[in-house]
Structures are given as structure tokens and as C-alpha cells.
Amino acid sequence: SDDNDVSRWLDYLLASFSQVDPTISDTASQLVGRGVDSEAVERTLIALVRSIAARPREIVLVLDDLHSLTDAASRWTLQWLLDQAPRNLHFVLVCRGAPPVSLSRLRAQQSVFELGFRDLRFSQGETEAFLKSKLDAIDRRTAQRLYELTDGWVAGLQLLSIGWSRKRDLQNTKFVSRGQIQDEQSFTDYFEHEILSKLSKAEYALLEAASICNRFCASLCAALLGKAEDSDRIGSLLASLVTQNVFIIPVETSDRETWYRFHPLLGETMRARLRQRPEVQRLQYHRAAWFWFRDHGYVDEAVRHALSANEAPAAAELLDQYGQDLLARGQFRNMNSLVRQLPEQEIQSRVNLRLWMARSQLLARELDACAESLQRLGADLPADDASAQFALALVKATLAVASDDTDAAMRVLPQMLHPPADADPAAIGGRDNILSWLYMHRADYELARRIQLTAPATRADGVPLLGSPGGRLQGRCLVGLSYALEGQIIEAERIYRDVLYESEQRGTSCIDPACLAAALLGEALYELNDPSAALQLLEDRVDVLERVSIPDSVLRVLSVLSASHWLAGRRQEALAYLDRLEDYAVGLKLDRLVAHSLGEQVRRHLEQSEFEAAKRKLATLEEIGQKHPKSGSHLGDEIFTIVARAQVRFDVAVGRYEAAAARLGPLIEVCEARGHQQIVAMLRLQNALVAKRRGMLDEAGKATLAALRLGHRLGLVRSLLDADTSALDLIRWYGDELGFDVLLSFYVERLGDAEASAQTAAPAPRNDGAESRTAVLESLSDRELDVIRLLSQAFPNKKIARALGLSPDTVKWHLKNIYGKLGVAGRDDAVSRMRDLGWNADGPAPSTS
Structure with a gap:
């Protein structure tokens, strides 16, 4: 059937849980349309079971006619749910034969209650009671005869009771005398003879x-x-x-x-x-259905019937004409499923469908395939087709943003400046947002804001465009980002909060601006020295953010999570987020993000005096720098900055102050030219530290004063405190000379208070009784204990996944459950808590079955 498709199956699954409580499916629904590969599907399922597990009540999912589920991908999703279901999720599986999923593990755990035909058949007494409830009057002899014919099969009883109620004469029913009605074939035969024939x-x-x-x-x-x-x-x-x-x-x-x-x-x-x-009759019915569904606005059903009527060109034309309506309603997965049913030649003959295929590849992160699709389309488009050329340029620019390739987006910039008169409002909004993003990367923050603040409100069919990538909520986030990049963090924070609130009020239709606002707000909260609020905001969103956000947002989110955990003393968790950033970037071939991760890893290893580890990471980072030399391009300049900053930290850590000073001058110039004021403030303070250690106290004082003035003007906190582990000592040393400057003296006091508040107090010792310890340990599943055992050996997520035969996403899900059960916030705390509970980490090796 049409439903026997993993996309449609997931849609119905989420809709079923939404009937219990719409919030159950909210997070999972936000991942709709982001691909149908096993990884994308698994992310959706993980989001779903997390929401279910967070509910205090029991939930039962009833799946009838399970034998109809023949699609392998759909069966895989059900198997995953059965294997990973939280304790409050239960299943009722109804199937005509053996279920198409494995229940062996659940049977071994005595977690399955199975009923076969013999268990479900009515007894003679139950049959008589059932028939009396259905019929006005029926004698015992007739009830016994019906029982014998059906052997207590309820569906057969229901059919025979209908036939008997019509005739009131069982003996005149010739068909039933030929045999029993105890399976679907006899049901069908009886149905044809005794119901349809009448x-x-x-x-x-x-x-x-x-x-x-x-x-x-x-x-x-x-x-x-x-x-x-x-x-x-x-x-x-x-x-x-x-x-x-x-x-x-x-x-x-x-x-x-x-x-x-x-x-x-x-x-x-x-x-x-x-x-x-005759086939002509079936085609006639499908053709009539196609016309009716089309005329009544049911595009997806119209397309399916057009295909069944052997009218593929008409189906393609429908999607070409009305596909945007499906997308406006958020039906990305449905649109994707429909387009993929079309013959390839029908897709290739229509620009809109080819553009959609490229967009679907973009959503699924098939970036190379998307680039190839756009290249072929560009070669086929007439140069004078302004509308098609503009649409193509817009998707190219979107691909460049998704590929973290600002230079490629800049090359498309001229084609986006003059849209055709008939350009779609959503396309204009998307164009404006991309332009703002590009101008910010050119450090033209005022122009980036002007585009958003002077553009007319974009509407589609009279409805304001808010939640789409071309919507105004996304644009307002970019206005906030332009302020943040200038260092005006407090102004940016206000904008992010407003956008996040409005986006969440509007639900899944505004997932894109909600994700962007959350990512940027988390970064602002960390800068303003509220790492606990940043963690609270981002931890539960990180999986969705990583899947739906552009790389620049993912970089910000994972960096903030790492830094926030580091401040709280959770070293393993902090490094795990840097590993996650590196894995994400390597998978998408994003060298800038790989460089950011490596630069932060160098810093963290140095802070722990792990010089050899820092040296290895720095060498890998320098290889990336050689691959992208400083040449005036955005990528080359930023990687130069990342490499140079890591080299400065290494030079300072090993006492090479002359080398550090030589690097800092050009580095500050580059960052000032690019308008990165936060980084400039941090670098000026590092420059002051280097000068002080070189004995150049006057120069150190001037550099410290410059850093403090810039930091005060911009409202910076963590940028200065994170400049070096001894940054606060340097600030206080110079702060003693600032008595004449009330503003800066007060700012220095604030920085001192901020550093003190950021140091998380060690958790109070737990006084667990024996019963409490036992309850906590018993709440952990065997698989969760396997994961903890590997955690205690400092395995990163990738190695845990390989050791246990799980996907990295499933490992993350298990970790989340473990932290919740143990009442901890990270890896280090989890291992420490288990030791406090008396758990033996040297027990049997983890099972890999």
C-alpha cells in the first residue's frame, strides 16, 4: 500500500504518539525531511523514545495488520523501537502469522506475552454471549452451529451473524455447509458468496x-x-x-x-x-481519482493516482506546479517520497523538480550529490531564463553555506543581487538571509542588518513567511549575530531570546529559526558567564541542532557545550564534544571546523600539561594550515587565525615568549581587519601576558588597558577570562593601577566575581543507603552497564559504538539515559558515581550481541 514506505510509516508513527500528547513527537518531527537513510531515521527514533521516556505515564503502541509491513526499512524502524524502547513504552502487535520482527531477545528477558489463534478463539459460552449481543434473538442450537462453523474465530462469527440476521435461516446458507470459516481465505470465500453476492x-x-x-x-x-x-x-x-x-x-x-x-x-x-x-476499467478509476484529488487540493493523493493511471507526465506536472504547497506545509518527507516515485526522465525534464531533488540532497547532507545535480542543471538551463537562473543561484549559495564555503557563496553573490520580477517571495527571503550571512563574513555588519531591517515583509498566499529558511525570524537571528560579531553581546542576546520564544510558540513550522536562535543564544550565555544556562538550553537540543543547522551553528553549539563542561570540571565530557565536532566536520569534509576542534584540543591538553598530546594535535592542525594558506580568501584567513592562535598558546605554555610575541602582532591585525572584536580583545590580553613575562611591564600595562577598554565597551566576560589560565591574575595585577578609572575598576571586579561563580563547587558526598544503591544499580540495563564499563576506560563514543556494535547516536542516547538515572551531568561524574555505589568496573566484559 501507499503506507508501506518508511517515510509514510514514520509520519503515521509520530502522528499516533501526537494523539496522546503533541509534545511527544515535537522533537522527532523537527527532523522530518532531513533524509531517509538509516542514520536520519535513527535520529528521529532516538528523539521519539527520549520524549516518551521523559513522560511519567505508561504508553501502549498498538500495531494492527503487522503482516502488511513488508518494507525492509520500515521493519528496521520497528525492530529498533522494540530493542531500544524505554520502560514505559509497551507494544501490542497484531499479525496473521509470525511477526516480521525478532522477539527473541525480549522472550529471553521474559518481556513478551504471546497469544495465538487458540488463545484468542471464543469458547462456546463466549460465542453464545457474543451472538446474543449482536442479534435480537438467537437460540442455543443456532449459536452452537455458528460456533462449530467458525471454531470460535471472532471475524468469522461476525460475518455469519450478519448473514444470519439478514436471512434468519442458517440452513438456507449453502456455503457454510461446505466447511469451516477459520482463516482469511475461507473468510474471503464466505465474504464473496454470502455478503458481496447479496x-x-x-x-x-x-x-x-x-x-x-x-x-x-x-x-x-x-x-x-x-x-x-x-x-x-x-x-x-x-x-x-x-x-x-x-x-x-x-x-x-x-x-x-x-x-x-x-x-x-x-x-x-x-x-x-x-x-x-479489464485494465482499462482500473485506469479509468485511477484517472477519475487523480482529477478529484487534484481539484480538491490533495496533491499527494492526486500524484499517486496519476502514477497508478500510467500518467507519469501528469503526476510530474502536478508536483512541478503544486510541490511548493507541500513544502510550505512542512511535508518535506512526503514530497521527497513522491518525487522519487517519478520516472527519471520526468524529473530531468522539469527545472522545479530538478531543483527539488538538489534541495532534498542538501537536506539529507548528500553535499557532493547536490553539487553534481546543480552542475548538470546549470549546463542545461538557457542563459536567458532569468527565473531559473536565479533559483539555481539561490540553491548554489545555500549549498555553499551548508558546505561552510563562504568563498563559493561569494562567487554566486552577483547573480543574487537582481532577482527577476516574478521571483517567489520565499526565494527573496532566502536570498536576503544569505546576503546578510555573506556580508557578515565580509565584516560589513551594518549592511547585513540593513538588508533585514529595510526589506518588506515576505508573504506567501497572504501569510507572512516566518519559519522557513527564507523567513523573517531567521533574518532577525542574523541581525543579532551581526551585533555579536561586533562584540555587542547583550544586544544580540535580547534578539535571540525574542526569536527563540516566538519560534517555539509557533511549533515545528519554525524549527529552523528556533535552532539558529538557540545556538546563538547559547554562545551569548557562555560569553556572559552563564555556562549552566547554556548547558540547560543546548544539551537537550544538540542532536536536532546538529542535524538541521548549518555548520557554522553546529560549530558554535558544540564549542559552547565543550567549554561549559570544562568550566564545570567535567573534562571527559568537554573533550567528547570536541571529538564530536571533529567527527562531524571530517564526515562533511569541513576543514575550518576540523581546525576549530583541533585548536581547542591543543588548548585543553596544554591546560592539563599534556604537552605531547598537544604537540600531536598542533601538528595535525598545521597540516590543515598548509593545505589552506593565507591568501585573502575567507577560509584561508580563518584557518590561519586558528593555527596561529594555537601556536601562540603552545609557545606561551613552553616559555617561547619571543615567538609568541612575533605571532601576536600580525594575528591581531588580521582579526581587526575582519572585525572580530571578541578575538581581538582576547589576543590583546594574551599580548599583555607575553609582554609581562618578557619583563616589558609598560607594554604589558598598555596592552592590558587596551584589552579591558575593548572588553568593557563590548560587555565581554569569558573572552577575557579564557585568554589564559592566568588571565585573571594579570587583570588584577593591572587593576590595582586603575583606581582613577571607576568604570574599568568596576569591570575588573565583575570579571573577578564571574570567575569565582564559574568554578562549580564539588558535588556534596551522597549518603546512599544500601537499598538506594541497589535501586540505582538495578535501574540500569545490561547495555547501559556495558557502556559505563567502557566509559570507565575513557573510551570515546566512537570506540564504545564499535565495541558494542551500536551506532554513535545510540551510544549518545544510552549516555543520556545513564546520566539521568545516576543524577549526574557527564562522563566523569557517571564513573565516579558508579564507584560510589560500589559497582565493580572490572566485572565481565561487555556483551557485543
Whole structure:
């Protein structure tokens, strides 16, 4: 069926949980449309089970007709859910035969209760009670006869009771004397002889036509039968069939018109009969359904029926014309599924569909494939097709942003400056946001803001564009970022908070600006010395942020999480986030982000006096610097800055102050030219430190004063305190000379207070009783204990995943559960807590099954 597809299956799965509580599926729904590969699907499932686990109540997921789930990817998702389900999630699986998933592990854990046919059959007494509830009057002899015919099979009893109620004469039912009705085939045979054969010609024609649809209503059936004027009569006929218990079921919807669906066995029977009719009849029905769904705005169903009518060009034309409507409603996954059903030649003959395929590759992070698609499309487009050329330029620029390639985006800039008159409003909004992003990277912050503040409100069909990548909420975030890059952190923080609040009020339609605002706000909170608030904001969002955000945002998020954990004394957790950043960047071939991770790793190793480890990381970083020499390009200049800053830290750590001083002068000039005022303030303080250690006290004082004045003007805190482990000592040394400057003296006091508050107090010793310790240890699953055992050996996530045969995302999910059960915030705390509980880390080796 149309539902037997992993995209549609996930949509229905999330919708089912949303009926219990919409918030359960919120985070998972934010990952919709970001790919259908196993990694993307697993991220969605992890987000779902995390939300379920956070609820105090038990939840039961009922899956009927499980034998119909034949798609391998869909079966994999169900198997994953069964294997990784939290303790408050339970399953009821209903299947005609053996379920298409493995229950062996659950059986071994005695976590499965299985019922077969013999368990479900009614006894003779239950049969009589059931029949009496269905029929006005039935004698015991008739009830016994029906029981014998069905062997207590409930579906068979229901059918026979319908037939008996019509005739009131069991002996005249010739079919039932030929055998029992105890399986689906005999059900179908009986259905055909005793139910369908008794329908009027009009009733049968109605059901046959409707069988091509997953759902149907009166006006649709009238169109299928070519009798649009008879919609009211057909509506009455459908209602009558429901009253007669002919196994069609009303579907609850918000539509004014009543919708119905078939009982699965009736649907199978009707479709089997329809397959025996001439193909021209089936094609006629699908063609009529295609027209009806198209005219009533159900684009996805119209496309599916057009394809079933062997009208692939028409299906492609529908998506070409109305696909943007699906995207505006957030149906990325549905759009992706529909386009991929089209023949390749139909996609290649339409610019909009080719652009969508490129966008879908972009969403799935298939960056190389997207680049190839755009290259081929560019070669095929006429040079004078302004609209198509503008749309192509916009996707190219978006790819450049997703690839963290500012230089490539700059090359496309001229093509975006003059959009055609008929450009889509969403495209104009997207163009404006990309322009702001580019101008910020050129340090033209005022122009970046002007684009956002002077642009008219973008609308689509009269509705303001807010949540899309081209929406104004995204643009407001960029205005905040322009202030932050200038060092105006407090102004930026206000904007981020407002955008985040408004985005969250609007739900999943505003996931993009919500993610960007959260990432930028986390960075601002850390700078303003509130690392605990940054952790609280970002920790639960990091998986979604990593999946849906641009690389620049991912860099900010993972860097802030690492730095915040470091301040709290959680060294393993801090380094794990830097490893995660490096893995992310290597996977997408993003050298700038790899360099950032390596630069921070150099810094952290030096702070722990691990000079050999720092030296190895610095050597790897310098190789990246040689690959991208300073040449005036954005990438080359930034990597030069990252490498030089790491070299300065290493020189200072090993006492090479002359070398550090030689590097700092040119480095400060580059950062000033690029408008990176936060970095300039940090570098000036490092310059002061180097001068002091060289005995140049006057120069040290001047450099410290310059750093403090800049930091005070910009409202900086952590940028100065993180300049060096002895930064505060240097500031206080010079602060004694600042008595005449009230503003700077007060600023120095604030920095001192900030450093004191950032030092997290050691957790108070726990006084766990024996029962409490046992309860905590018993709450951990065998798999979680395996993970903790490897944590105690300082394994990073990748090695834990390899050792246990898990994906890195599943390891992260287990870690989150472990931290919650132990009441800790990170790896170091988890291992320490387990030791306090008396756990033996040297127990049996972890199972890899």
C-alpha cells in the first residue's frame, strides 16, 4: 500500500504518539525531511523514545495488520523501537502469522506475552454471549452451529451473524455447509458468496470503484462512477452500508464531508476482484481519482493516482506546479517520497523538480550529490531564463553555506543581487538571509542588518513567511549575530531570546529559526558567564541542532557545550564534544571546523600539561594550515587565525615568549581587519601576558588597558577570562593601577566575581543507603552497564559504538539515559558515581550481541 514506505510509516508513527500528547513527537518531527537513510531515521527514533521516556505515564503502541509491513526499512524502524524502547513504552502487535520482527531477545528477558489463534478463539459460552449481543434473538442450537462453523474465530462469527440476521435461516446458507470459516481465505470465500453476492448492483459498483483508494467519501465515489450529480444519493448509500455492517468504517477527520475506509479483508477482496476486470476499467478509476484529488487540493493523493493511471507526465506536472504547497506545509518527507516515485526522465525534464531533488540532497547532507545535480542543471538551463537562473543561484549559495564555503557563496553573490520580477517571495527571503550571512563574513555588519531591517515583509498566499529558511525570524537571528560579531553581546542576546520564544510558540513550522536562535543564544550565555544556562538550553537540543543547522551553528553549539563542561570540571565530557565536532566536520569534509576542534584540543591538553598530546594535535592542525594558506580568501584567513592562535598558546605554555610575541602582532591585525572584536580583545590580553613575562611591564600595562577598554565597551566576560589560565591574575595585577578609572575598576571586579561563580563547587558526598544503591544499580540495563564499563576506560563514543556494535547516536542516547538515572551531568561524574555505589568496573566484559 501507499503506507508501506518508511517515510509514510514514520509520519503515521509520530502522528499516533501526537494523539496522546503533541509534545511527544515535537522533537522527532523537527527532523522530518532531513533524509531517509538509516542514520536520519535513527535520529528521529532516538528523539521519539527520549520524549516518551521523559513522560511519567505508561504508553501502549498498538500495531494492527503487522503482516502488511513488508518494507525492509520500515521493519528496521520497528525492530529498533522494540530493542531500544524505554520502560514505559509497551507494544501490542497484531499479525496473521509470525511477526516480521525478532522477539527473541525480549522472550529471553521474559518481556513478551504471546497469544495465538487458540488463545484468542471464543469458547462456546463466549460465542453464545457474543451472538446474543449482536442479534435480537438467537437460540442455543443456532449459536452452537455458528460456533462449530467458525471454531470460535471472532471475524468469522461476525460475518455469519450478519448473514444470519439478514436471512434468519442458517440452513438456507449453502456455503457454510461446505466447511469451516477459520482463516482469511475461507473468510474471503464466505465474504464473496454470502455478503458481496447479496449487494445490489449499485452497492457493488460503489465498493469496487472505492477499493482503489485508501480512503473515500461520497463526492469522490460519485466522481469515480462518473456520476458527480449523484453525490447525495451515494452519500446515503454509504451510510446505509455502514448501518448494514458491510465492513466499511467511518474515519474521524476535521472535514465537513464524511470519509470512510475498508476493513482490510474487504479491501483485499474488492481489489482482488477489480484485478480481474479489464485494465482499462482500473485506469479509468485511477484517472477519475487523480482529477478529484487534484481539484480538491490533495496533491499527494492526486500524484499517486496519476502514477497508478500510467500518467507519469501528469503526476510530474502536478508536483512541478503544486510541490511548493507541500513544502510550505512542512511535508518535506512526503514530497521527497513522491518525487522519487517519478520516472527519471520526468524529473530531468522539469527545472522545479530538478531543483527539488538538489534541495532534498542538501537536506539529507548528500553535499557532493547536490553539487553534481546543480552542475548538470546549470549546463542545461538557457542563459536567458532569468527565473531559473536565479533559483539555481539561490540553491548554489545555500549549498555553499551548508558546505561552510563562504568563498563559493561569494562567487554566486552577483547573480543574487537582481532577482527577476516574478521571483517567489520565499526565494527573496532566502536570498536576503544569505546576503546578510555573506556580508557578515565580509565584516560589513551594518549592511547585513540593513538588508533585514529595510526589506518588506515576505508573504506567501497572504501569510507572512516566518519559519522557513527564507523567513523573517531567521533574518532577525542574523541581525543579532551581526551585533555579536561586533562584540555587542547583550544586544544580540535580547534578539535571540525574542526569536527563540516566538519560534517555539509557533511549533515545528519554525524549527529552523528556533535552532539558529538557540545556538546563538547559547554562545551569548557562555560569553556572559552563564555556562549552566547554556548547558540547560543546548544539551537537550544538540542532536536536532546538529542535524538541521548549518555548520557554522553546529560549530558554535558544540564549542559552547565543550567549554561549559570544562568550566564545570567535567573534562571527559568537554573533550567528547570536541571529538564530536571533529567527527562531524571530517564526515562533511569541513576543514575550518576540523581546525576549530583541533585548536581547542591543543588548548585543553596544554591546560592539563599534556604537552605531547598537544604537540600531536598542533601538528595535525598545521597540516590543515598548509593545505589552506593565507591568501585573502575567507577560509584561508580563518584557518590561519586558528593555527596561529594555537601556536601562540603552545609557545606561551613552553616559555617561547619571543615567538609568541612575533605571532601576536600580525594575528591581531588580521582579526581587526575582519572585525572580530571578541578575538581581538582576547589576543590583546594574551599580548599583555607575553609582554609581562618578557619583563616589558609598560607594554604589558598598555596592552592590558587596551584589552579591558575593548572588553568593557563590548560587555565581554569569558573572552577575557579564557585568554589564559592566568588571565585573571594579570587583570588584577593591572587593576590595582586603575583606581582613577571607576568604570574599568568596576569591570575588573565583575570579571573577578564571574570567575569565582564559574568554578562549580564539588558535588556534596551522597549518603546512599544500601537499598538506594541497589535501586540505582538495578535501574540500569545490561547495555547501559556495558557502556559505563567502557566509559570507565575513557573510551570515546566512537570506540564504545564499535565495541558494542551500536551506532554513535545510540551510544549518545544510552549516555543520556545513564546520566539521568545516576543524577549526574557527564562522563566523569557517571564513573565516579558508579564507584560510589560500589559497582565493580572490572566485572565481565561487555556483551557485543
